[in-house]
Amino acid sequence: MKRATSKSVLSNEFDREIDWELRPGGMLVQKRDAGDASAGPMIKIKVCHGSYHHDITVPAQSTFGDLKRVLAQETGLEPKEQRLLFRGKEKEDEECLHMAGVKDMSKVILLEDPASKERKLKEMQKNQCILKAYEAVAKVRAEVDKLSEKVIALEANVHGGVKVTNKEFVVLTELLMLQLLKLDSIEADGEAKVQRRIEVRRVQSFVDTLDNLKARNSNPFSNSKNVVSVTTKWEMFESGVGSLYAPTPLQSSTKITQDWEVFD
Numbered sequence: 001m002k003r004a005t006s007k008s009v010l011s012n013e014f015d016r017e018i019d020w021e022l023r024p025g026g027m028l029v030q031k032r033d034a035g036d037a038s039a040g041p042m043i044k045i046k047v048c049h050g051s052y053h054h055d056i057t058v059p060a061q062s063t064f065g066d067l068k069r070v071l072a073q074e075t076g077l078e079p080k081e082q083r084l085l086f087r088g089k090e091k092e093d094e095e096c097l098h099m100a101g102v103k104d105m106s107k108v109i110l111l112e113d114p115a116s117k118e119r120k121l122k123e124m125q126k127n128q129c130i131l132k133a134y135e136a137v138a139k140v141r142a143e144v145d146k147l148s149e150k151v152i153a154l155e156a157n158v159h160g161g162v163k164v165t166n167k168e169f170v171v172l173t174e175l176l177m178l179q180l181l182k183l184d185s186i187e188a189d190g191e192a193k194v195q196r197r198i199e200v201r202r203v204q205s206f207v208d209t210l211d212n213l214k215a216r217n218s219n220p221f222s223n224s225k226n227v228v229s230v231t232t233k234w235e236m237f238e239s240g241v242g243s244l245y246a247p248t249p250l251q252s253s254t255k256i257t258q259d260w261e262v263f264d
Contacts, residue, residue: 043103049075049110058097065093071110081116085109126189133188137195140182144203147175151206158213169214176207 040061047054047067054074058067068079075082084091086100086108102108150172157164180203188196 043097044105045097045102046105046107047071047110048107054110060098062097063093064091064095064097064100067097067108068093075110077110077112077116081113083111083113085111129187130190130192133186133192134195136186137183137188137192137199140179140186141199144176144179144199144206147172147179148206151209155209155213158217164213164217166214166217169210169217173207173210176203176210179203180207 040059042057043060045056045058045067047056049071052075054071056067056070056074058070064084065079067084068082071077071082072079079093086102086106091100154164154168154172180200183196183200183203186196
């Protein structure tokens with residue numbers, strides 16, 4: 001049984017150790033070192049990659065793995081993402097070009113690994129979803145910016161003692177809540193999700209501001225800007241309606257005596 005590789009020491013002027021390897025077909029040749037790919041004649045290979053064509057010049061004794069590393073610089077595909085076909089058969093990285101019959105001006109087909117292609121497709125779809133979420137959040141932010149100007153104007157009026165109708169507070173609050181619903185409907189991940197959360201808090205802060213302004217507008221004598229104090233005052237009516245306590249009995253001027261009068 002022959003071994004795939006063997007070592008032999010030749011007596012030459014360098015007395016160096018030479019490695020031998022058994023190539024397909026039973027030929028015993030000197031094993032190439034990793035840095036010997038540049039030795040020997042150069043050949044030009046036509047590599048077809050979809051609608052693209054690449055003319056690659058490599059040493060004739062290069063392997064298909066060497067060719068993949070060169071193609072990585074041309075195509076941007078990592079060697080592990082490449083599949084090389086020659087004469088209709090996929091070639092392994094360790095196979096030598098000249099042993100497979102690749103010569104000058106030979107044609108090699110480059111295909112992207114299906115698993116890698118699917119992974120890139122998913123990443124592209126994910127990036128598109130993130131971009132879409134960014135655009136949706138940005139659109140809501142622009143609407144909130146317009147509404148924030150109205151909130152600032154209302155705040156100036158209330159603090160300036162100008163009486164504002166409750167309808168203005170109600171309408172503005174409803175518009176802000178509508179933007180909050182839009183934000184809730186946006187599906188986002190990563191940084192887009194962070195931006196959505198920031199905008200949600202911003203809208204909520206404007207709603208809280210309107211609530212406080214509405215309370216201050218109803219009670220202009222309140223000195224507090226942030227704390228709304230609600231005091232329930234009960235008014236005493238003679239009928240007792242609306243009172244927490246039953247009405248006190250009325251004093252009657254009628255005097256009741258026990259003097260009985262006898263009739264015939």
